[in-house]
Amino acid sequence: METHVxxxxxxxxxxxxxxxxxxxxxxxxxxxxxxxxxxxxVLFTGLVRDFNADGAIDGIILEHYPAMTQKTLQTIVQRAxxxxxxxxxxxxxxxxxxxxxxxxxxxxxxxxxxEAAFDGASFIMDFLKTEAPFWKKEVTPQGDAxxxxxxxxxxxxxERW
Amino acid sequence: MIKVLFFARVRxxxxxxxxxxxxxxxxxxxxxxxxxxxAMGAAFEQALSEPNVLxxxxxxxxxxxxxxxxxxEIAYFPPVTGG
Numbered sequence: 001m002e003t004h005v006x007x008x009x010x011x012x013x014x015x016x017x018x019x020x021x022x023x024x025x026x027x028x029x030x031x032x033x034x035x036x037x038x039x040x041x042v043l044f045t046g047l048v049r050d051f052n053a054d055g056a057i058d059g060i061i062l063e064h065y066p067a068m069t070q071k072t073l074q075t076i077v078q079r080a081x082x083x084x085x086x087x088x089x090x091x092x093x094x095x096x097x098x099x100x101x102x103x104x105x106x107x108x109x110x111x112x113x114x115e116a117a118f119d120g121a122s123f124i125m126d127f128l129k130t131e132a133p134f135w136k137k138e139v140t141p142q143g144d145a146x147x148x149x150x151x152x153x154x155x156x157x158x159e160r161w
Numbered sequence: 162m163i164k165v166l167f168f169a170r171v172r173x174x175x176x177x178x179x180x181x182x183x184x185x186x187x188x189x190x191x192x193x194x195x196x197x198x199x200a201m202g203a204a205f206e207q208a209l210s211e212p213n214v215l216x217x218x219x220x221x222x223x224x225x226x227x228x229x230x231x232x233x234e235i236a237y238f239p240p241v242t243g244g
Contacts, residue, residue, distance in 0.1 A: 046244050062243065063168065063169055064243070065166070065168055065217075065220075065236060065238065067220050067234075068217055068220035068221075068236065071220045071221070072220075093243060093244070104243075104244065105243070105244045125244060128243065128244050129241070129242075129243065129244045130240075130241065131222070131241065132241060132243055132244075133168065133217070133236075133238060133241050133243075134241055134242065134243020134244070135168060135169035135170075135238070135239065135241060135242050135243070136242045136243065137169075147169055147170045147173075147239070147242075148242045149240075149242070150213070150239070150240030150241065150242050151242075
């Protein structure tokens with residue numbers, strides 16, 4: 001699933017939700033090509049940790065609500081655009097079974113100045129963590145899978161905006 | 162008819178992912194509709210009574226006062242944990 005839409009200030013928005021992995025270098029190059037006037041590109045990638053509070057885990061399974069995911073991610077980007085002038089935004093979120101150390105999510109933002117790029121990427125991640133309908137299940141070394149509970153710290157991170 | 166979706170832990174608790182439920186006469190908001198779903202059985206009652214269950218109407222986050230109309234899609238799910 002891929003959408004390319006123009007935001008309010010000709011921002012190029014690329015949102016993808018898909019099972020396969022992504023190449024950070026390729027995504028960086030794409031963002032750079034779309035950001036002729038930018039002075040800064042910030043890329044964040046989230047990785048699957050190999051542990052939780054109870055010990056080792058053996059990967060995760062990510063579920064989502066497809067129709068709502070697209071809408072929510074678009075809305076989050078639009079909110080970021082109302083706060084900062086961003087030239088291009090890329091969001092990639094994987095779904096399905098992921099292994100320890102795999103990449104889960106990429107948020108890339110380009111802007112004229114670094115502060116907008118850092119803040120825009122951070123804002124998008126904080127809202128993605130608390131509003132985009134993705135759910136994680138951790139697979140134990142015994143092969144069971146347990147839903148991950150939402151964290152208060154994620155909620156607090158969002159409240160700072 | 163209302164299309165009802167359950168995700169993640171809530172789906173496991175109620176034992177199904179999707180249901181079509183007739184909007185009862187006189188029910189016009191999320192609170193009333195949720196009461197109808199809870200009345201379908203103990204598993205629904207328990208899953209939807211958990212304090213942190215979230216509700217979306219037509220893929221937008223909703224609260225209990227929001228209007229529900231025939232043809233809407235209503236989803237119940239736990240707090241999100243992506244990224």
